[in-house]
Amino acid sequence: MGREAGKLSLILLMTPFLLWIGLLIILPQLGIGYVSLREKISYDEFSFGLKNYVDFISEPVYRNTLFRTAWMSILVTILALIVGFPVAYYIAKIARQKSRAALFLMCLIPLWVSDLVRAYGWIVLLRETGVFSSTLVWLGIINTPIEMLYNDITVVMGLVYTVVLFMIVPLTSTLQGMDDALLEAGYNLGGSRFTVFRRIIVPYAMPGIVSGCIITFMLTAGSYLTPVLLGGKNSSWFTEQIYNQFITRYNWEAGATFGVTLLVFTSFVVWLGLKLTGQSLATTVAKD
Amino acid sequence: MYDLSCDRVTKAFGKFVAVDQVSLDIPSGSFFSILGPSGCGKTTLMRMIAGFETPSGGDIRIKGESVLSLAPNRRNVKMVFQHLALFPMMNVGENIAYGLQCRGEKKADIPAKVRRVLERVGLPGVEEKQIGQLSGGQKQRIAIARCMVLEPDVLLLDEPLGALDLKLREHMKIELKQLQHQFETTFLYITHDQSEALVMSDRVAVMNAGRFEQIGTPRELYDDPVSGFVAGFVGDANILAGKVAEISGDEVLVNLDGGGGRIAARRSDASAVGDEVEVFVRPEAMRIGEAAARASLTGTVDSLLFNGANSRILVRALNDQLIEVADPGQSGSLAPGATVTLTFEARRARAFARRQG
Numbered sequence: 001m002g003r004e005a006g007k008l009s010l011i012l013l014m015t016p017f018l019l020w021i022g023l024l025i026i027l028p029q030l031g032i033g034y035v036s037l038r039e040k041i042s043y044d045e046f047s048f049g050l051k052n053y054v055d056f057i058s059e060p061v062y063r064n065t066l067f068r069t070a071w072m073s074i075l076v077t078i079l080a081l082i083v084g085f086p087v088a089y090y091i092a093k094i095a096r097q098k099s100r101a102a103l104f105l106m107c108l109i110p111l112w113v114s115d116l117v118r119a120y121g122w123i124v125l126l127r128e129t130g131v132f133s134s135t136l137v138w139l140g141i142i143n144t145p146i147e148m149l150y151n152d153i154t155v156v157m158g159l160v161y162t163v164v165l166f167m168i169v170p171l172t173s174t175l176q177g178m179d180d181a182l183l184e185a186g187y188n189l190g191g192s193r194f195t196v197f198r199r200i201i202v203p204y205a206m207p208g209i210v211s212g213c214i215i216t217f218m219l220t221a222g223s224y225l226t227p228v229l230l231g232g233k234n235s236s237w238f239t240e241q242i243y244n245q246f247i248t249r250y251n252w253e254a255g256a257t258f259g260v261t262l263l264v265f266t267s268f269v270v271w272l273g274l275k276l277t278g279q280s281l282a283t284t285v286a287k288d
Numbered sequence: 289m290y291d292l293s294c295d296r297v298t299k300a301f302g303k304f305v306a307v308d309q310v311s312l313d314i315p316s317g318s319f320f321s322i323l324g325p326s327g328c329g330k331t332t333l334m335r336m337i338a339g340f341e342t343p344s345g346g347d348i349r350i351k352g353e354s355v356l357s358l359a360p361n362r363r364n365v366k367m368v369f370q371h372l373a374l375f376p377m378m379n380v381g382e383n384i385a386y387g388l389q390c391r392g393e394k395k396a397d398i399p400a401k402v403r404r405v406l407e408r409v410g411l412p413g414v415e416e417k418q419i420g421q422l423s424g425g426q427k428q429r430i431a432i433a434r435c436m437v438l439e440p441d442v443l444l445l446d447e448p449l450g451a452l453d454l455k456l457r458e459h460m461k462i463e464l465k466q467l468q469h470q471f472e473t474t475f476l477y478i479t480h481d482q483s484e485a486l487v488m489s490d491r492v493a494v495m496n497a498g499r500f501e502q503i504g505t506p507r508e509l510y511d512d513p514v515s516g517f518v519a520g521f522v523g524d525a526n527i528l529a530g531k532v533a534e535i536s537g538d539e540v541l542v543n544l545d546g547g548g549g550r551i552a553a554r555r556s557d558a559s560a561v562g563d564e565v566e567v568f569v570r571p572e573a574m575r576i577g578e579a580a581a582r583a584s585l586t587g588t589v590d591s592l593l594f595n596g597a598n599s600r601i602l603v604r605a606l607n608d609q610l611i612e613v614a615d616p617g618q619s620g621s622l623a624p625g626a627t628v629t630l631t632f633e634a635r636r637a638r639a640f641a642r643r644q645g
């Protein structure tokens with residue numbers, strides 16, 4: 001009876017999850033994959049093949065946009081790690097028990113405001129007639145107002161701001177599990193600050209670093225609002241291309257191809273990153 | 289020349305004084321224990337020696353040199369942590385090599401040193417094992433090996449047996465003592481378990497509320513406690529409360545509270561006639577027999593507790609207090625309910641002024 005009941009509860013527990021995965025993730029992706037393989041011959045007449053992918057590869061603009069998006073996303077991920085690690089370390093190890101929850105909540109505050117409003121907030125600050133520019137003019141530091149929007153630095157900064165939270169959360173929870181005695185043992189046995197950081201803190205935090213980086217990278221590469229609003233026409237973000245194909249050109253086949261390509265390419269980058277750093281999903285993210 | 293000396297070391301956290309004017313000198317190669325109840329400041333003292341806390345006052349010297357200005361990673365004292373703190377991301381060999389690498393030892397020499405120290409702790413060939421694959425006792429020995437490979441002046445051990453089960457703890461007690469002999473290193477061992485301290489140590493300091501009450505050999509602490517706290521904390525003792533009725537030489541006669549009778553004990557402090565005192569008598573000092581002229585303690589046998597060589601007879605005194613009497617012979621001639629008289633030599637009972645609380 002025990003086994004029967006176990007089986008039943010397993011089925012009951014798994015059903016919503018499987019439905020969610022199946023209906024909302026796998027099925028649409030299959031649909032996209034299917035559309036991407038369609039070749040339009042004439043109105044309402046299709047054949048199947050890889051023509052859309054060949055078109056994609058042979059068009060340097062698309063290719064370069066994809067690479068550019070990937071590079072910028074990697075840069076954003078690295079910056080988010082550099083910015084997020086000290087914050088996470090402070091929250092997990094240095095802040096007092098009482099202030100920990102408050103600090104954590106403060107990190108979550110940006111999430112209470114929608115992406116769109118946050119991006120407009122940046123615009124208000126950074127545009128030519130914006131707060132920063134006019135303040136600098138008023139202080140006499142610059143003579144004429146300057147445009148701080150629509151360049152790569154602003155886009156990267158805005159993206160780091162948007163995603164850094166998703167780096168901090170997994171890092172904090174991993175670091176919280178670390179016993180202070182490990183650090184003290186590290187010093188006691190003669191380690192310098194740098195040695196303790198490199199040989200004890202970083203390896204211990206590795207699961208958090210890996211999952212934080214994967215989440216951040218995927219979110220960045222797939223983000224749309226921030227690069228488009230802060231980068232304007234020059235942003236050349238890959239998701240913008242997908243939007244253009246689907247909405248502006250009404251070319252669903254090309255749009256679907258781009259979508260699949262983005263998914264495959266970003267997954268490949270994650271895989272490559274894991275390989276290059278000698279990590280595997282099994283030993284980091286899935287550990288314990 | 290002492291390996292480790294503390295000179296009136298004090299540590300205050302705000303208004304609270306956790307360690308108060310503690311002085312100790314540990315000769316080279318000895319096993320020194322600090323014994324005290326939970327919260328008395330043992331760990332704080334050890335953390336000051338290791339450099340993780342800065343003393344509010346006093347001086348700490350290692351091999352005669354003051355180490356107060358040295359950072360923790362520059363002091364040649366190594367520490368075995370309560371939960372061992374073995375590095376989970378490294379295997380056994382890497383854990384032991386860590387300290388050698390930090391010291392900048394030549395790469396080629398390290399494996400041989402690791403192998404040698406593992407042999408000395410009786411675990412040859414486990415370099416490749418992960419920490420999670422070791423048993424509790426093995427982890428213990430790896431934690432010691434990780435420190436000993438660095439040949440420290442002093443090894444600090446903070447209740448390292450606390451996390452082990454009883455059986456293993458008994459075993460590790462003896463093993464630790466042997467390891468200390470073998471390495472000929474000075475051990476400073478912290479514990480709240482008096483049997484650990486008595487069995488292993490050359491000298492023991494009994495600590496209470498931030499202060500040392502007494503420093504001595506285990507035998508001195510057991511036979512000649514200087515205070516009621518030490519008498520009660522080290523070894524088993526019956527504590528009989530009463531008032532001083534008469535003083536003659538170094539003996540006092542004490543009327544037990546609640547009409548328990550009158551007993552003779554050794555006068556151990558300045559208590560005067562009429563003062564409230566506590567008399568400490570070890571179970572093995574008690575005999576069942578004839579009453580002495582001036583003092584007698586009578587009662588009825590309450591129960592017989594069998595525990596091999598540690599067997600006890602529980603006697604209910606006239607004031608209803610239960611008194612433990614050692615019964616190594618397990619004679620079995622007594623039955624619960626029998627009326628008995630308890631005797632002991634006055635010099636084996638000690639009267640101290642009653643403690644507060």
Ligand SMILES: Nc1ncnc2c1ncn2[C@@H]1O[C@H](COP(=O)(O)OP(=O)(O)OP(=O)(O)O)[C@@H](O)[C@H]1O
Pocket residue numbers: 301304306324325326327328329330331332333480
């Ligand atoms: N950082 C600190 N701030 C304030 N008080 C502290 C701090 N560290 C320790 N204390 C206090 O100092 C006292 C002694 O603590 P300590 O850890 O030295 O006790 P201990 O003898 O090791 O006890 P145990 O046997 O339970 O480990 C305790 O009352 C503790 O609350």
Ligand SMILES: [Mg+2]
Pocket residue numbers: 330331332
């Ligand atoms: Mg402690």
